[in-house]
Amino acid sequence: MIDACCLIDLLASGQAEAILRATGYGWHLPSVVQAEVQYVREHDPDNPGSYRNVPVALTPFVGSGVLTPCQPDDPREQDRYIHYATLFRSDGEAMCLALAECRGWTVATDDRKAILVAQQAGLSVISCPELVKAWADATRPDATSLDQVLSDIRSFAQFRPNQTMKEASWWMSRVKGT
Amino acid sequence: MAENQSLDPRILGQRISEARKSRGKTQEEVAEFLGYSRPTYIAIEKGERTAKPDEIIKLASFFGRKVNELVRPGEPVTDLQPQLRAVADKMKTGDQFQAGLNAAIDQLQALAEDYQELERIMGAPHRPSYPPEVVLNLKLDPAEQAEVVANQERNRLGLGDQPVIELRSTLEWDVGLRIFYTTDLPSSIAGMYAHSAELGACILINRNHPPERRRVSMLHEYGHFLLSTDRYKPGIDYLTMPGRKPGNERFAEAFALCFLMPATSVRQKFHDIVATTGDFQVADLCRMKHFYFVSLEAMTLRVEQLGLIPKGTWESLKESKFAPRKAEAMLGLPSHPVADEIVPERYKYLAVHAYERGKLGDSDLAHYLRCDIATARETVARTLTSREVEPSGEERAVTMNFDRSLLGDTR
Numbered sequence: 345m346i347d348a349c350c351l352i353d354l355l356a357s358g359q360a361e362a363i364l365r366a367t368g369y370g371w372h373l374p375s376v377v378q379a380e381v382q383y384v385r386e387h388d389p390d391n392p393g394s395y396r397n398v399p400v401a402l403t404p405f406v407g408s409g410v411l412t413p414c415q416p417d418d419p420r421e422q423d424r425y426i427h428y429a430t431l432f433r434s435d436g437e438a439m440c441l442a443l444a445e446c447r448g449w450t451v452a453t454d455d456r457k458a459i460l461v462a463q464q465a466g467l468s469v470i471s472c473p474e475l476v477k478a479w480a481d482a483t484r485p486d487a488t489s490l491d492q493v494l495s496d497i498r499s500f501a502q503f504r505p506n507q508t509m510k511e512a513s514w515w516m517s518r519v520k521g522t
Numbered sequence: 523m524a525e526n527q528s529l530d531p532r533i534l535g536q537r538i539s540e541a542r543k544s545r546g547k548t549q550e551e552v553a554e555f556l557g558y559s560r561p562t563y564i565a566i567e568k569g570e571r572t573a574k575p576d577e578i579i580k581l582a583s584f585f586g587r588k589v590n591e592l593v594r595p596g597e598p599v600t601d602l603q604p605q606l607r608a609v610a611d612k613m614k615t616g617d618q619f620q621a622g623l624n625a626a627i628d629q630l631q632a633l634a635e636d637y638q639e640l641e642r643i644m645g646a647p648h649r650p651s652y653p654p655e656v657v658l659n660l661k662l663d664p665a666e667q668a669e670v671v672a673n674q675e676r677n678r679l680g681l682g683d684q685p686v687i688e689l690r691s692t693l694e695w696d697v698g699l700r701i702f703y704t705t706d707l708p709s710s711i712a713g714m715y716a717h718s719a720e721l722g723a724c725i726l727i728n729r730n731h732p733p734e735r736r737r738v739s740m741l742h743e744y745g746h747f748l749l750s751t752d753r754y755k756p757g758i759d760y761l762t763m764p765g766r767k768p769g770n771e772r773f774a775e776a777f778a779l780c781f782l783m784p785a786t787s788v789r790q791k792f793h794d795i796v797a798t799t800g801d802f803q804v805a806d807l808c809r810m811k812h813f814y815f816v817s818l819e820a821m822t823l824r825v826e827q828l829g830l831i832p833k834g835t836w837e838s839l840k841e842s843k844f845a846p847r848k849a850e851a852m853l854g855l856p857s858h859p860v861a862d863e864i865v866p867e868r869y870k871y872l873a874v875h876a877y878e879r880g881k882l883g884d885s886d887l888a889h890y891l892r893c894d895i896a897t898a899r900e901t902v903a904r905t906l907t908s909r910e911v912e913p914s915g916e917e918r919a920v921t922m923n924f925d926r927s928l929l930g931d932t933r
Contacts, residue, residue: 349884352895380885385896397894422575429590430528434885438590457883502899 345372345447346411347440348380349455353472355384355400356500357493359479364410366479367470372449373411374439378402385500395500414443421446431461441467454503472503473511494519529593532569534578537592539567540603541585544628555584591632596639601718603631605756609714613758619708623758626706630714630726633702633865636890638721640872643881650698650722653678655750664769665776671748672780683787685814687858689737693744694866698722701740703729703864712739715746716756723747733860734817735761738778745774783814783824792830802831804839808846812855818846864892874905875924 346354346364351373354360364371383397405411416425416439424445428438437458444451450468452475453459462469476497480490494515497503505512542552553563556577565571573581582589610623641647656671658664676683679696686692693699700721707713707728712735714726725743727736742759746752749770763771791813795806811821822836863870873890876882882890888898908920 347885349895356896383894416579419575422579426575426578426589426593427528430593430595432883432886433590433594433889434883435588435590437883437885455883455885456877456880457886459883460880500896502896502903504899 345374345414345440345444345449346377346452347374347455347458348377348434348436349458350452350472350475351377351381352384353454353497353501353503354475355381356497356503357476358496359493361405361408361410362483363475363479364405366482367475369450371411371452372414372443373402373406374436374443375413375415376439377436378413380434380436415439416442416446418446428461432457441465444468454509456506459506459508471505471509472497473505473509473515477511477514491518528595529572530569530595531572533595533597534573534593535567535569536598536600537594538573538581538585540598540600541581541587541592542567543607544603544624545585547585552581552584556580594639596642597720599631599635599638599718599720602634602716602721602724602756603627606630606714606716606758609756609758615708622706622708623711626704626711626714626726629704629706630702630716630724633892634700634718634721634724637700637866637869637872640869640876640890643876644872644879646872648698648700648722651696652698652723653748655753656748657750658769658773660769664773668745668773668776669780669785671773672777673784675748676781676784683784685787686782687815688861689740689782689815690861691867693740694868697744699744699747700724700869701866702726703736703862705729710761712759712761713743714756714758715743715752717747717754723753729862729864731761732817733858733862734815734820736862737782737815738817738820741778741781742774744781745777746770748777749773779816779820779824779827782816783821785828788814788824788828789830792825792828804844809855811846812858815858818844865890870901871905874902877902878906878924 354363381400384400385395386398388394388396416422421442424442425439428441432438437455440451441462444467445465450470451462452470454472459469505515549563550560553560566573578592579589582592606627690701694701704726712728717723727739746757752770791810796802811818819836825831826833826835873887877887884895888895891898891901906922910918910920912918
């Protein structure tokens with residue numbers, strides 16, 4: 345299960361599909377998350393030093409089987425969705441946590457509050473640094489390519505790992521070295 | 523399935539009812555959509571029956587709302603939307619215009635509620651410093667009364683007669699007005715004003731207009747707020763009102779110009795220029811327009827009104843197709859800082875602080891700031907970073923901890 349925050353961070357890397365595949369998990373995309381992930385930033389060729397938003401196409405990810413759409417289907421899932429919707433101002437976070445809870449899935453999120461709420465609910469959580477590290481370990485990219493991925497996530501998604509995230513220190517040590 | 527314990531049926535019913543009205547649906551239509559009788563549906567709106575999770579999800583989709591908007595805890599703000607919608611309904615306009623107005627009213631309602639929610643989360647109640655209401659004397663010229671009130675208000679706020687460049691911040695921090703921007707308003711509408719018992723004075727300004735015009739619009743709405751007849755009355759204002767304007771409109775219009783361009787200051791500046799150069803030229807008018815951060819039209823009309831240049835000067839400038847922006851660029855006048863974010867500064871600080879404390883997540887923050895997640899994170903970094911200069915002259919970024927107390931132990 346992946347939320348909008350984490351998906352935006354991975355999309356910013358330009359290697360989202362490879363990273364998701366490298367984890368070995370089957371990834372599910374809640375219907376409302378799909379609607380929340382609309383744009384990703386990239387360098388603006390017309391204005392050096394600035395960014396532009398480009399629309400995200402998730403259909404190829406779904407078509408290739410990397411992401412499988414899902415939504416709350418039974419009354420218990422719908423009940424938990426409503427419960428989590430009272431805690432967040434994003435339906436995507438609410439649906440992710442509800443489905444992860446009811447289906448026993450791991451939730452991939454970089455959202456500070458979602459991580460906290462998921463942990464309190466006893467859910468298994470994974471974040472961007474751990475996913476990127478798994479990809480790096482599995483595919484062994486050269487140092488330049490790996491640093492480019494971290495740099496792109498940092499600049500296009502403005503992501504900075506939280507100290508409590510697994511592999512945050514690995515991430516920070518690599519970023520400091522560049 | 524047991525009823526969701528985190529839901530208050532009365533509040534849920536109120537939010538469903540408000541969403542239905544906002545979508546222009548009747549109770550009959552919604553009942554039919556759900557496949558229920560009208561009394562069964564009415565029981566949901568009244569809070570006598572809690573909507574089931576699948577019903578809430580269906581209703582959110584039917585009303586074009588997010589699920590969290592219907593189930594968010596806390597009392598809804600009940601008086602803004604209906605009051606403004608009643609004003610909008612009386613305006614004889616086309617469907618597209620009406621749709622734009624309704625979208626803007628919904629946006630104001632949502633922003634005002636979010637502002638209140640942030641204050642609650644952060645334990646930072648709103649403490650406005652509203653001036654007393656002004657009673658308009660019908661035997662006197664409203665414009666002259668506006669001049670007096672504008673000077674009083676400037677004195678009360680300690681502004682002297684200098685230009686107020688950071689006007690939005692001043693009205694927000696020093697008066698306590700809640701000023702939001704929107705791009706949804708039709709282009710002929712300058713802004714709208716409403717007063718809520720819970721929120722106080724709320725103003726929505728058309729962001730599509732140039733900054734100089736937005737400044738006039740903010741003060742125009744503030745002028746209405748000052749009047750005893752208008753403070754608790756919602757209003758939607760056109761850019762220009764056709765026909766003879768009533769006294770309150772003339773007051774609000776004159777108040778805006780007098781506040782932005784105090785007579786003593788404008789006269790002083792004019793006489794200084796004439797004494798120094800022996801003339802007063804279009805370039806001088808452009809410099810004054812830039813100094814007070816107003817439109818060329820507003821500046822010219824003000825100088826005309828004070829009898830410093832002949833009446834009709836603005837008309838002749840307009841006929842000559844004079845381009846003020848081009849003139850400003852030729853004179854090398856720098857741009858003013860422009861605050862054109864949808865949300866006010868205090869609101870932004872509350873949201874960033876709540877995020878830093880872990881009370882909001884990244885997606886929540888993006889919602890509150892009405893932007894995408896990357897922009898929300900960027901806003902946090904910018905808000906928490908101060909650029910300082912080292913003794914060596916080098917610039918350094920200092921990251922601030924908002925929660926660090928600066929009071930000494932001895933207090």
